[in-house]
Amino acid sequence: xxxxxxxxxxxxxxxxxxxxxxxxxxxxxxxxxxxxxxxxxxxxxxxxxxxxxxxxxxxxxxxxxxxxxxxxxxxxxxxxxxxxxxxxxxxxxxxxxxxxxxxxxxxxxxxxxxxxxxxxxxxxxxxxxxxxxxxxxxxxxxxxxxxxxxxxxxxxxxxxxxxxxxxxxxxxxxxxxxxxxxxxxxxxxxxxxxxxxxxxxxxxxxxxxxxxxxxxxxxxxxxxxxxxxxxxxxxxxxxxxxxxxxxxxxxxxxxxxxxxxxxxxxx
Amino acid sequence: xxxxxxxxxxxxxxxxxxxxxxxxxxxxxxxxxxxxxxxxxxxxxxxxxxxxxxxxxxxxxxxxxxxxxxxxxxxxxxxxxxxxxxxxxxxxxxxxxxxxxxxxxxxxxxxxxxxxxxxxxxxxxxxxxxxxxxxxxxxxxxxxxxxxxxxxxxxxxxxxxxxxxxxxxxxxxxxxxxxxxxxxxxxxxxxxxxxxxxxxxxxxxxxxxxxxxxxxxxxxxxxxxxxxxxxxxxxxxxxxxxxxxxxxxxxxxxxxxxxxxxxxxxxxxxxxxxxxxxxxxxxxxxxxxxxxxxxxxxx
Numbered sequence: 330x331x332x333x334x335x336x337x338x339x340x341x342x343x344x345x346x347x348x349x350x351x352x353x354x355x356x357x358x359x360x361x362x363x364x365x366x367x368x369x370x371x372x373x374x375x376x377x378x379x380x381x382x383x384x385x386x387x388x389x390x391x392x393x394x395x396x397x398x399x400x401x402x403x404x405x406x407x408x409x410x411x412x413x414x415x416x417x418x419x420x421x422x423x424x425x426x427x428x429x430x431x432x433x434x435x436x437x438x439x440x441x442x443x444x445x446x447x448x449x450x451x452x453x454x455x456x457x458x459x460x461x462x463x464x465x466x467x468x469x470x471x472x473x474x475x476x477x478x479x480x481x482x483x484x485x486x487x488x489x490x491x492x493x494x495x496x497x498x499x500x501x502x503x504x505x506x507x508x509x510x511x512x513x514x515x516x517x518x519x520x521x522x523x524x525x526x527x528x529x530x531x532x533x534x535x536x537x538x539x540x541x542x543x544x545x546x547x548x549x550x551x552x553x554x555x556x557x558x559x560x561x562x563x564x565x566x567x568x569x570x571x572x573x574x575x576x577x578x579x580x581x582x583x584x585x586x587x588x589x590x591x592x593x594x595x596x
Numbered sequence: 597x598x599x600x601x602x603x604x605x606x607x608x609x610x611x612x613x614x615x616x617x618x619x620x621x622x623x624x625x626x627x628x629x630x631x632x633x634x635x636x637x638x639x640x641x642x643x644x645x646x647x648x649x650x651x652x653x654x655x656x657x658x659x660x661x662x663x664x665x666x667x668x669x670x671x672x673x674x675x676x677x678x679x680x681x682x683x684x685x686x687x688x689x690x691x692x693x694x695x696x697x698x699x700x701x702x703x704x705x706x707x708x709x710x711x712x713x714x715x716x717x718x719x720x721x722x723x724x725x726x727x728x729x730x731x732x733x734x735x736x737x738x739x740x741x742x743x744x745x746x747x748x749x750x751x752x753x754x755x756x757x758x759x760x761x762x763x764x765x766x767x768x769x770x771x772x773x774x775x776x777x778x779x780x781x782x783x784x785x786x787x788x789x790x791x792x793x794x795x796x797x798x799x800x801x802x803x804x805x806x807x808x809x810x811x812x813x814x815x816x817x818x819x820x821x822x823x824x825x826x827x828x829x830x831x832x833x834x835x836x837x838x839x840x841x842x843x844x845x846x847x848x849x850x851x852x853x854x855x856x857x858x859x860x861x862x863x864x865x866x867x868x869x870x871x872x873x874x875x876x877x878x879x880x881x882x883x884x885x886x887x888x889x890x891x892x893x894x895x
Contacts, residue, residue, distance in 0.1 A: 483718075484721055484723065486688050487715065488738060490687065490715060491739055497738055501723075502723070505725040505726075587725045587767075587768060588724070588725075592768065
């Protein structure tokens, strides 16, 4: 018997948030029109869409710049974060000695240190990447370290009973077991890499060929091009959602056979 | 030998214990699996204490011999140190005091022959990310077993527990009983002489448990292993064992050692026999006594 579309889990997962979004946009449009709100205060969704189409060339270039910074920052965060986690689990002493400094990066406001980083690093793009890495690296370190440590003690006992080497213990037990935690970290980190890139762009205020979406927002606000500003904001949000969706997809791909978070179950 | 002479004598003399029983006349019987005196000791624990860092004494003065081919159950209330003793036997924990020998040798020596020993945990303890086949062959991979018969041994182990058809399934696709079978297959793949089982069927339903009990008994007989089996169940202990060692809590210690002098193979008809009932009564009585000792804190 064919399952009704409304009971299809995959369909509902996509359709439900889209329906909420459409209703929200419709209400927005209606309220703006009904109350006659000026476009430089709050533009309606149609005006934002028009601004997006009209400025597509400039906005797409800005998006590309922001995405480049985000991608490099995210990649570096993953590599460095995993390396730190692997180091931390080698010894409790190492973890205790260095973990507070990883927390330090997490709690230091990026807007406070971005100017310093931009002064220290001549290349603006790399300065932005460093700022974004500082934002994005902590969830990778924290989650991966937790995952590498959260090994079933009985499995660990069994590995030791069969005299597994540290390498075998790492590759065959700790790393596979840490994957769900690692992917959880990636979901958070990917969004933070984007936020870090945008915040750093705000601080750097880079224009010209290296102008990212943050600069577009700044410039549009100065020129009272509020619909264009919203269009840039929409691109940042959409990018964040796409990055998150990509991480969910990757996670499901890696864990689909065995982990509860990714296995499709039938009741 | 020196160590044997130093033995303090706290172990039960089995013949004496069995003779003390009121309901079963076993005074002239030999152990079900052959003459114990001629069989080589697999494990010799002498005056073993285990005190944890927080000062809790999990085990006090435990002395026990496990001989080749025996099926010994450790039975007792929660916290009596059954699992602790088993883990010490497996080399998974160290004794705070006392000595323990495997095949009359120290751990350093026996470590090189580690394949002789396998452990089945309370839970199946399978790697969820690996298929059943991968889980079963894990001990061989870890020991870098290089002979060309790895696949054959894995197939044999799976066949022994009736899981050949599920070799390519993931653990989550199996029932609790099947997961436990996979765990047993993983223990068997190294062809151990000594199998240590820590309440392996405690979480299973009655029917599955009985079926697995029969499977373990069959494998034990076919392969001539020595098994030490921790359980909470009097019925399971009596059905499976050639010896039931009863332990008391606070501190954990051995208080009774009872021979179940019934022939093998045992089948379901044994469960409804008069002698089974008598043994269960005797073991239950010993367990009650052990529980009372634990509550009173008597040593």
